[in-house]
Amino acid sequence: MNRKIYSPLLTIITFTILFSMGIKLQAQQLPPDKIQNYNEIAVKIVRSALLDKKGYEWLKELCSIGPRLSGSENSAKAIEWAKNKMKECGFDSVWLQPVMVPKWVRGKIEKAYISKSKKLNGKKLTIVSYGGSVSTSISGITAEIIEVKSLEEAKKLGDKAKGKIVFYNRPFNNGLLNTFEGYGKTVDQRVNGAIEAAKVGAAAVIVRSVQANYDNVPHTGVMNYEDGVKQIPSAALSVIDADFLSKAIKNEPDLKITIKMDCKTFPDVQSYNVIGQLTGNEKPNEVIVVGGHFDSWDKGCGAHDDGAPCLQTMEALDLLKRLNIKPKRTIRCVLFINEENGLHGGIEYGKYSSVSSEINLAGIESDRGAFTPRGFSATTDSLSLMKMQSWLSVLNKADIEWIRKGGSGGDVGQIKNAKALFGYVPDDQRYMDLHHSDNDVYTAVHPREMELGSAAIAIMSYLLSEEGL
Amino acid sequence: MNRKIYSPLLTIITFTILFSMGIKLQAQQLPPDKIQNYNEIAVKIVRSALLDKKGYEWLKELCSIGPRLSGSENSAKAIEWAKNKMKECGFDSVWLQPVMVPKWVRGKIEKAYISKSKKLNGKKLTIVSYGGSVSTSISGITAEIIEVKSLEEAKKLGDKAKGKIVFYNRPFNNGLLNTFEGYGKTVDQRVNGAIEAAKVGAAAVIVRSVQANYDNVPHTGVMNYEDGVKQIPSAALSVIDADFLSKAIKNEPDLKITIKMDCKTFPDVQSYNVIGQLTGNEKPNEVIVVGGHFDSWDKGCGAHDDGAPCLQTMEALDLLKRLNIKPKRTIRCVLFINEENGLHGGIEYGKYSSVSSEINLAGIESDRGAFTPRGFSATTDSLSLMKMQSWLSVLNKADIEWIRKGGSGGDVGQIKNAKALFGYVPDDQRYMDLHHSDNDVYTAVHPREMELGSAAIAIMSYLLSEEGL
Numbered sequence: 001m002n003r004k005i006y007s008p009l010l011t012i013i014t015f016t017i018l019f020s021m022g023i024k025l026q027a028q029q030l031p032p033d034k035i036q037n038y039n040e041i042a043v044k045i046v047r048s049a050l051l052d053k054k055g056y057e058w059l060k061e062l063c064s065i066g067p068r069l070s071g072s073e074n075s076a077k078a079i080e081w082a083k084n085k086m087k088e089c090g091f092d093s094v095w096l097q098p099v100m101v102p103k104w105v106r107g108k109i110e111k112a113y114i115s116k117s118k119k120l121n122g123k124k125l126t127i128v129s130y131g132g133s134v135s136t137s138i139s140g141i142t143a144e145i146i147e148v149k150s151l152e153e154a155k156k157l158g159d160k161a162k163g164k165i166v167f168y169n170r171p172f173n174n175g176l177l178n179t180f181e182g183y184g185k186t187v188d189q190r191v192n193g194a195i196e197a198a199k200v201g202a203a204a205v206i207v208r209s210v211q212a213n214y215d216n217v218p219h220t221g222v223m224n225y226e227d228g229v230k231q232i233p234s235a236a237l238s239v240i241d242a243d244f245l246s247k248a249i250k251n252e253p254d255l256k257i258t259i260k261m262d263c264k265t266f267p268d269v270q271s272y273n274v275i276g277q278l279t280g281n282e283k284p285n286e287v288i289v290v291g292g293h294f295d296s297w298d299k300g301c302g303a304h305d306d307g308a309p310c311l312q313t314m315e316a317l318d319l320l321k322r323l324n325i326k327p328k329r330t331i332r333c334v335l336f337i338n339e340e341n342g343l344h345g346g347i348e349y350g351k352y353s354s355v356s357s358e359i360n361l362a363g364i365e366s367d368r369g370a371f372t373p374r375g376f377s378a379t380t381d382s383l384s385l386m387k388m389q390s391w392l393s394v395l396n397k398a399d400i401e402w403i404r405k406g407g408s409g410g411d412v413g414q415i416k417n418a419k420a421l422f423g424y425v426p427d428d429q430r431y432m433d434l435h436h437s438d439n440d441v442y443t444a445v446h447p448r449e450m451e452l453g454s455a456a457i458a459i460m461s462y463l464l465s466e467e468g469l
Numbered sequence: 470m471n472r473k474i475y476s477p478l479l480t481i482i483t484f485t486i487l488f489s490m491g492i493k494l495q496a497q498q499l500p501p502d503k504i505q506n507y508n509e510i511a512v513k514i515v516r517s518a519l520l521d522k523k524g525y526e527w528l529k530e531l532c533s534i535g536p537r538l539s540g541s542e543n544s545a546k547a548i549e550w551a552k553n554k555m556k557e558c559g560f561d562s563v564w565l566q567p568v569m570v571p572k573w574v575r576g577k578i579e580k581a582y583i584s585k586s587k588k589l590n591g592k593k594l595t596i597v598s599y600g601g602s603v604s605t606s607i608s609g610i611t612a613e614i615i616e617v618k619s620l621e622e623a624k625k626l627g628d629k630a631k632g633k634i635v636f637y638n639r640p641f642n643n644g645l646l647n648t649f650e651g652y653g654k655t656v657d658q659r660v661n662g663a664i665e666a667a668k669v670g671a672a673a674v675i676v677r678s679v680q681a682n683y684d685n686v687p688h689t690g691v692m693n694y695e696d697g698v699k700q701i702p703s704a705a706l707s708v709i710d711a712d713f714l715s716k717a718i719k720n721e722p723d724l725k726i727t728i729k730m731d732c733k734t735f736p737d738v739q740s741y742n743v744i745g746q747l748t749g750n751e752k753p754n755e756v757i758v759v760g761g762h763f764d765s766w767d768k769g770c771g772a773h774d775d776g777a778p779c780l781q782t783m784e785a786l787d788l789l790k791r792l793n794i795k796p797k798r799t800i801r802c803v804l805f806i807n808e809e810n811g812l813h814g815g816i817e818y819g820k821y822s823s824v825s826s827e828i829n830l831a832g833i834e835s836d837r838g839a840f841t842p843r844g845f846s847a848t849t850d851s852l853s854l855m856k857m858q859s860w861l862s863v864l865n866k867a868d869i870e871w872i873r874k875g876g877s878g879g880d881v882g883q884i885k886n887a888k889a890l891f892g893y894v895p896d897d898q899r900y901m902d903l904h905h906s907d908n909d910v911y912t913a914v915h916p917r918e919m920e921l922g923s924a925a926i927a928i929m930s931y932l933l934s935e936e937g938l
Contacts (some may be wrong), residue, residue, distance in 0.1 A: 429921070448643075
């Protein structure tokens with residue numbers, strides 16, 4: 001064969017083969033009969049979730065206990081409730097994993113008011129203490145206000161801040177599509193505001209409540225102290241009152257407010273992760289974890305954060321169980337305690353996962369509210385991602401549109417050597433109106449939206465169980 | 470060249486070329502600099518929508534007028550309001566297109582109660598008359614109930630139905646992912662129930678309210694009569710009362726209820742489509758219509774159906790205007806009157822579109838509520854669809870995930886010879902709890918969800934205007 005022809009011919013053949021391989025990689029598909037079978041199962045799961053609304057009924061019971069802050073009496077009751085519910089469901093094994101957790105108590109006094117002004121004396125300001133904050137003295141802190149928009153601005157206050165209350169007032173960034181991103185751009189004021197203010201000698205900190213909507217219901221959340229820096233009280237101020245106060249101190253710069261808080265941190269207490277599983281009937285040693293954090297803040301009842309999402313992962317197992325679907329691999333629900341102010345439950349399960357002889361195949365976290373499903377965010381290799389993307393026509397039965405590379409969640413993020421870690425991603429437009437606040441209650445959860453999430457997680461974990469990675 | 474080699478070489482080359490063409494068709498993309506430019510514009514549109522919330526503010530004004538049933542005084546006020554608002558926005562042209570519309574009035578009496586029973590006499594049943602229904606006599610209709618689950622069952626009643634009230638009680642199909650599909654599987658009872666019941670001699674019809682949730686707020690909607698068949702009164706019964714009544718007549722089959730309704734149909738009256746446009750600065754004769762139906766039922770204030778979606782299409786133009794973006798082609802907002810009980814506005818605009826010298830490039834209808842965006846359903850050819858799908862990375866800035874073949878909407882569906890007709894598709898999980906009922910009010914609309922829809926429609930119409938089809 002003529003060498004001159006042979007060479008371009010080889011190139012063309014190689015090109016064509018590589019091209020075909022590329023196409024195959026992109027379009028990797030399950031055989032049609034398998035897809036059809038999975039589709040039928042997915043439709044059954046969705047129907048059962050939407051018609052039975054079992055997870056939504058559970059949420060009613062869970063919310064009747066009250067909020068579930070780590071170390072609280074309610075959290076112990078909720079743990080007992082979940083353990084019994086998993087047993088009632090007939091999961092193959094149900095157990096508690098001991099975890100030591102912090103115990104912070106809000107106390108009974110939590111108030112703020114204008115205490116030195118020409119016209120506004122006595123005007124109430126709605127605050128909530130941030131989780132982990134120290135209290136004020138019984139007589140409270142009375143001081144002038146100094147308003148800033150960022151940690152950088154606070155750092156530069158110098159002596160001007162001495163003895164004053166630093167007021168962080170940068171609004172939530174509402175111009176972004178993703179509300180978690182908007183949150184991320186504002187929450188530094190809550191998390192590290194007290195540290196920077198204390199460094200310049202401030203007596204306390206109030207922070208414009210970190211939330212997307214406009215109302216008078218401030219949102220709590222975790223805040224940090226730094227070793228060697230004075231611990232000063234820190235609280236959220238409702239956004240309506242933040243605007244009011246900002247205007248008031250422009251008119252009257254020497255206006256004073258008084259803050260009184262009697263919150264307190266106690267020694268760590270014993271708590272538990274609640275765990276239940278359907279044991280795989282072919283590869284029981286390969287484990288798919290689904291879960292959320294079972295603790296909540298002590299406002300509202302932690303319905304979207306993270307009660308309903310926890311129950312979605314519990315219902316995912318129950319959906320398979322009630323439809324008599326037996327997974328090849330083990331699907332394990334872990335309700336992690338203490339994500340909000342310590343992550344101790346996640347860390348404890350992570351330790352177990354690193355010493356256990358089990359294979360940690362995957363972890364799916366549900367901690368972004370219980371709204372209509374959108375997708376799964378996945379931390380995994382490209383080949384596994386492509387494999388899972390070939391399942392999208394099945395997952396679409398529960399309104400899942402995509403699987404993209406991205407983060408998973410704080411708790412399942414602790415699982416060691418997992419092949420894939422996922423965050424379940426529902427719509428997020430209403431989430432930042434509710435979370436960590438008195439707005440996060442049972443009635444804020446829509447039954448169909450929640451149940452579709454249960455179905456999406458059930459289908460995803462079942463596919464992982466049958467197909468592996 | 471050796472013929473033997475030449476032949477397979479040609480085959481391979483041809484194969485490779487065809488393959489590459491296939492790939493191109495699938496992955497047709499705008500040049501990167503154009504994509505970047507469109508992305509920047511899309512982000513600006515989204516930010517402006519979310520931060521200004523102008524459409525949501527308009528909705529407050531529109532809802533303060535009240536519901537906008539065709540031919541009502543409110544609908545005339547709303548038309549005047551919208552015309553003035555479009556002028557305030559500075560659209561290039563604003564005008565009213567005359568349309569004759571039906572006028573049906575609910576009247577003042579609308580009640581039902583149990584009137585012959587051992588224990589339940591006087592028990593109130595919550596009903597709403599269906600749009601277009603005839604009234605009862607002043608003394609009402611008192612009769613026994615005969616329950617059926619379908620039109621087929623009603624047809625088979627024969628003499629048993631004579632003089633009785635036929636009670637259609639097939640529940641909403643809540644096991645389906647898409648609530649519009651669930652609705653489609655139930656609504657025949659409302660639309661044609663009176664016809665089939667009258668054919669077997671029934672005196673009136675009550676229908677289990679067609680809705681996805683479970684409450685005491687019945688949903689109205691349009692119903693049909695047939696020439697030559699007696700017109701009998703027809704009303705929705707709340708789902709809670711439907712379950713109550715069903716149980717009551719099982720215990721007491723000769724129980725009677727009384728229905729009183731004084732609704733009435735008047736002669737057609739003059740009304741209008743409200744039209745405003747940004748005239749294209751390069752191809753003004755090529756028109757992209759965006760719109761929804763401006764009439765609503767007379768319950769609630771038609772916030773999701775179809776006030777907010779109408780205002781999204783109006784705001785789509787205003788978003789381009791306020792960002793000083795000048796479209797190449799004409800983008801026209803049409804607020805169609807009378808979709809709910811006649812479609813006369815859509816038909817009238819359709820007539821105009823067929824005689825006008827304009828090129829009807831595209832129509833986008835927003836009539837599925839104002840929830841978080843999901844996609845666009847498109848009636849178009851495959852090449853145009855692929856072209857538009859190559860814009861998805863831009864549309865994704867407003868949370869649009871897909872453009873799929875599918876229906877558009879009743880109103881834009883009347884536009885003649887359009888290259889593409891679209892339905893804007895937001896999430897639908899909460900829609901069937903609200904529409905056509907007292908639940909469909911301002912507070913049921915979430916500002917971010919609504920505003921993302923305005924942005925999605927603005928971006929889509931702008932891309933159509935710049936790229937054509």
